[in-house]
Structure formats: structure tokens, C-alpha cells
Amino acid sequence: MILSASNIAWAPEERLAAYDLMAEAGLQGLEIAPGLLFDAAEDPFLPDAATARVALDEIASRGLSLVSMQSLLFGVQGAALFGDAVARAAFTRGMTRAITLAGRFSIPNLVFGSPYQRRIPEGMSEREARAQAITIFHHIGDLAAAAGTVISIETIPVVYGANFLTTLEETEAFVAQVDHPAVTLILDLGAMHLNGDFDALPARVGALTPQLTHVHVSEPYLAPAPDDATDLTPVVSALRLAGYRRAVSIEMKRPEGGLEVLRGRLAALADAVAA
Template sequence: MKLSISNLAWNEDNDTVVYDWMQKLEYQGLEIAPTRLFKANPYDCLDEAKKFMEFLKTTYNLDIVSMQSIWYGKKQSIFGTCEERNYLLEYTKKAIIFAENVKCPNIVFGCPKNRIIKEPEQIEVAIGFFDELGKYALEHNTVIALEPNPRIYNTNFINTTREAIEFCKLVCNKGIKVNFDFGSVLENNENFCFGKSEIQLINHIHISEPYLKVIKKRELHKELKKILLKNDYNGFISIEMNSDLDLRKLKETMKYVKEVFI
């Protein structure tokens, strides 16, 4: 397993401080929210993104290993009008091209407010939507990882890890996998009853708490590690928190996650 951290966990003024910690603690990957780096129209900033990728690699030996918050600021819905859905398809395809340009192998799909389902039969709409995106992602050397979002985030579509896995099976597309979110496990009081074939659907893992609060030390983290090792998970373990915390807490968390998972 390998370590990464989302750049939502600190403010941009502290970027170089955290990158230095990452290098010293042997973190290999940075997870990015594109609008955190490029405020407006991030997917049009391909040249700048490539330069940023090269800067990370040459200066800190870090790779961009995941993207999140890919629809930040967007109001359209998968289950809205055809025009809304087509807009989101094309916008996400731009995100996929962005990911390809920075050699990013994982795109987390969270976006709770953009995925409120109105009728049960609309599941077919979602299957078609993600099937098209999964095929496009594979063509461009990346994967869309579906993240369960509990109801506390005001959505009703894919609230649990089990639902994410079952939907992934329905789409049946190698470009669509699952983002395992520890905060969702906690909020939903889930267990870890997953078979090897289901673990293999997990492309990325967030170590988090509900509402992205500071990560607590938990025996469940050690249980998760055992299951991942048993099932040969070799992807990234990524810290996900919000930036409303003392930087010292962030460094302590980075050390803790390394101690548990490596």
C-alpha cells in the first residue's frame, strides 16, 4: 500500500511546508481538488497542470494520484434534464483529459448535491451515464471511483459502501470502480464484510471522519489494514480532512496513518 493526502487538508499558503513533510514521511502521492490549484475553469489549464506535476515530481518526488471535488461549483444534476446531464458528461470528459495530462490514475466521484435521484427507475439513467464515462476514462488511462456519500451530505444515491459496490457491478465497466471512504463507514456504522472480488473493485481509499473532521485513532483502521493485506490491495491510502485545523494536527495525522498502514 502507498500513502497520499488530499490538498483540501491545508491552505495553499502552507503547500510547500506540507509537501516537504510528505517527502520526509515517504508519502508518494498527492490527491488534488482541481479548483484548489486553478480557481476558474481548471480543466482548461492543461499546460499549467503539467508544469505543476513536473514541479511536484522533480522537487518532492510526488505524483498526482487522485482527483476529487471534480464538479465543484456546478449545480446541474445527473437526474435532471437531458441538457444538464449532457453538460456534466462533457465537463467530466474534460476532467478525464486533465487527469490524463497529469498522469492521474483515479478520479473520485462524490458530488452529493448533483446526484439526488427522484424515481427508482432513474437508476438506468445513472448506469448509462457512468458506462459512457467509464469507457472514456479507460481510453484516457484513468478510472472513475464512485464514492458513497451518507445522507448527512444531503443525497439519496449511493449512500453506503455496499451500494457503491453493487452499482459498480451493475455498470460492469472496468473504468468504473469504488472509492472506499472510511468516514462513510463510520457514519453508516458499516462492517467490512467484503469478498476479494469486491475489494478488487476498490481503486482508492480515503481515511476520513464524518464531515471531514480531524482523523481519530481507531482500532478499525488496523482491522481495515488486515483486510486489505489479505486481499492484496496495492492502491493508495489517502488522508482526507478539511483545512480547519492546526498544521501540527495534520502532521500528527500523517505520522499516525503511516504507522498504521505501512
């Protein structure tokens, strides 16, 4: 598996120091929110060639590679998976924009979270919403496959404002219903904690792995992660036993302690894997 971290854990001006810490801890992958990687660009999903080259060189010089992208609908106005025709078109354009950037930089995984852009509106049934989402994701799955990437669907608990695919079971079933090779599953450990399912996770990993293309090592509300390496070790062991070979990525918001806190969390991830 590829050990990774998301750039939402540091400020853009801290990126080089963060990359150095990742390299020192033995990480190989970087997950990006384009709005942070290309924060100075007029449109972070359309960075010019020179800006992109500088950013990619900085990453490669630390022995890191891009493994995933998140915050896919950053800056997109009026997008809604279950909105009217205009809102659905904005949603599809925003997702297409992210897919195009992933293809440009050979990023193999896109994380679809976006709790507010996927809320089922009052008056729409769960059955109608699911059918509509399957159609849209089959379409953007085709676009993702053509770009050489996949869209991994994230479980978003109710406490984060979501009302569609709020449990791992629902998300797993939806991915199976879409039945597209470029529409996959992400395992978010923070969601498992919030939903009270974390302790049962190691026993479930084997069945999940065929659909799984990304793992977020996270805590509730994006607190510093992993909080406890010993809790993470059984999950990592189950992933390894199941033959999972893709990214296991720290996802946490920038902590008050900044890079020193990040240093400790990177070490905790490395310790969990070593154990």
C-alpha cells in the same frame, strides 16, 4: 499500497510545506482537487502549460506522484445526473472535463462524490434513476478508459445530502451493474463510520478489492483523519492481505490547527501501516 493525502487538507499557499510533511512521513501519493492545485488559473481544469509544469515540478521534487482527483464538478453550473437533457449534458461535459485533465496528467483515479448533482428528484423512481445512471456512466467510463483513468464511485451517506448510493452495498451493486472496467469503487471510511458499518469492514475487504481502486482515510464531516491509528490498522491489514496495491489517501478538510494537525495525522497513517 501507496500512502497519500488530499490537498483539501491545506490552503494553496501552504502546499510546499504540506508536501514536505508528506515526504517526511513517507507518503508517496498526492490526491488533488484542481480548484486548489490550480487556484490562480481562470479555469483550474485548463491550466496553461507553464502553470502546470511549475505545479508538477513542486510535487515531483518531494518524491510525490498524482494518484487521484476529486471535486470533479467544481465550478460546473446546472449539472445533474438525473436532471433534464440540459442538466445531464452539463453533467457529462463536467465529467469529460475532469477526465481530460486526468489524461493530461496521467492521474489513474477520479473520485465521483458530488452529492447534490446526483440527487434523485421527486417523482423519479429508484429503478428509473439507476437505469439512467448506468447508461451515463457506461458512456463516461468509455471516455475514462480512453484517457487511461477510472471513475471510482463514492458512497455518500444521507446526512451529506445524498439520496442515491448512500450505502456501500448500494454502491457496490451499482458498480457491478454498470459492469465497466473504468467504473470502479472507492472505499470511504468516514461514510462507513456514519453508516455504522466500520467495525464490520475488515471482514468485507477481500470481496470488495476486485472493484476497489481508491481508499479514503476519512472521518465523519471530514474531521482530522485518521482519528485513531489503532482503529485503522485492521482495515489496512485486510487491504494488504487482499493484495490491494493502489492509494490509501487521507481526506480531511483543513483543520483549525493547520499543518501541525496535518503532521500528526500523517504520522498516524504511517503508524497504522507500520503496525
